[in-house]
Amino acid sequence: MSNEEQLGKFIVIEGLEGAGKSSAIKVIERVLSAHNITYTNTREPGGTLLAEQLRNIVKSADHQEKLTQETELLLMYASRSQLLANVIQPALEIGTWVIGDRHDLSSRAYQGGGRGFDESVMNAIADVTLKGFKPNLTLYLDLDPKIGLSRAQARGELDRIELEKLDFFERTRAKYVEIANNDNTIITIDASQTMKQVHQDIEQAITQYLQAAL
Numbered sequence: 686m687s688n689e690e691q692l693g694k695f696i697v698i699e700g701l702e703g704a705g706k707s708s709a710i711k712v713i714e715r716v717l718s719a720h721n722i723t724y725t726n727t728r729e730p731g732g733t734l735l736a737e738q739l740r741n742i743v744k745s746a747d748h749q750e751k752l753t754q755e756t757e758l759l760l761m762y763a764s765r766s767q768l769l770a771n772v773i774q775p776a777l778e779i780g781t782w783v784i785g786d787r788h789d790l791s792s793r794a795y796q797g798g799g800r801g802f803d804e805s806v807m808n809a810i811a812d813v814t815l816k817g818f819k820p821n822l823t824l825y826l827d828l829d830p831k832i833g834l835s836r837a838q839a840r841g842e843l844d845r846i847e848l849e850k851l852d853f854f855e856r857t858r859a860k861y862v863e864i865a866n867n868d869n870t871i872i873t874i875d876a877s878q879t880m881k882q883v884h885q886d887i888e889q890a891i892t893q894y895l896q897a898a899l
Contacts, residue, residue, distance in 0.1 A: 691777040692777065692778060693776055693777040693778075693782045694777070694783075694822070694898060695773060695777060695782070695783045695820045695822075696782065696783070696820065696822045696824070697784075697788045697790070697822070697823045697824070698713070698784070698824050699787060699788070699790045699791060699823055699824070699825045699826065699861065699871075700825060700826030700828060700833075700876060701826075701830055701833040701834075701857065701858060701861075702836070702837040703828065703832065703833030703835070703836030703840075704828045705826055705883060706826060707786075708884070709824065709874075709883070709884070709887050710726065710784055712888055712891070713824075713891055714726075714784065715888075716888055716892060717784075717891075724781060724782040724784055725772075725776050725781055725782075725783055725784070726783075726784050726786070727768055727773060727783055727784070727785045727786065728785070728786040729764065729768060729787040729788055729791060730760070730764035730787075731768070732764075732767075732772055733767045733768055733771050735764075736765075736767040736768050739760050739763055739767075742760055743757055743760050743761065743845070744846065746843075746844060748845075754796070754800045754802075757796065758792070758796045758800070758810070759810070761792050761796065762813075765788070765792075765814060765815070773785070774818075785820065788823070789811060790823060790825070790861070790871070792807065792811075793860060793864055794858075794861040794864070795846070797860055798857045798858075798859060798863075799849070799857040819870070820870065821870065821894075821898070822870055822872070822890075822891075823865075823868075823870060824874055824891075825865045825872070825873050826876035826883070827858070827861070827862065827873050827874065827877075828877055829858075830851055830854035830857075830858055833854070834847070834851070834854065872890045874887060874890070
């Protein structure tokens with residue numbers, strides 16, 4: 686199903702750990718509700734019974750054997766494929782909007798930027814699993830990794846990916862910024878601002894998108 690054939694719209698929130706994705710999603714929910722738009726929420730990896738099991742494998746820091754980078758990459762796309770086929774596309778087909786906590790841009794940034802997978806590898810896997818599907822709008826919450834990691838640490842125990850070293854997240858952020866600067870469906874929000882200003886910027890971006898889409 687192409688984006689043009691969708692009755693609903695797919696809006697995604699992206700960003701590093703501690704960027705404020707959860708509170709940003711609440712802002713989007715409020716704006717959509719004010720416009721009487723029916724929506725559902727997803728998260729990645731995860732979002733279906735099987736995809737949540739894959740999420741646990743990716744996130745757990747307690748494996749008895751090392752999870753290879755290749756396995757991590759493939760599990761991310763396997764989980765995304767399940768979510769797309771069983772939740773996202775069925776919702777869009779009946780006119781329900783979908784608010785996604787992460788999507789393909791996360792893999793491009795974390796596995797492509799952070800892990801260093803070549804773009805051709807990423808494209809080949811995405812072609813098989815996503816078949817050209819992409820969000821209608823992505824809001825990328827840009828934040829210095831040092832700030833984000835300190836926020837994540839304050840929340841409690843870190844998962845396997847959050848335990849990576851700072852340079853991993855710096856590479857991930859650089860890839861996020863590179864892609865966002867070359868894709869007009871991605872809006873960058875400065876997440877280092879006060880929460881009030883961040884939320885105002887998100888509300889403005891969603892409102893402007895709705896004015897053009899409805």
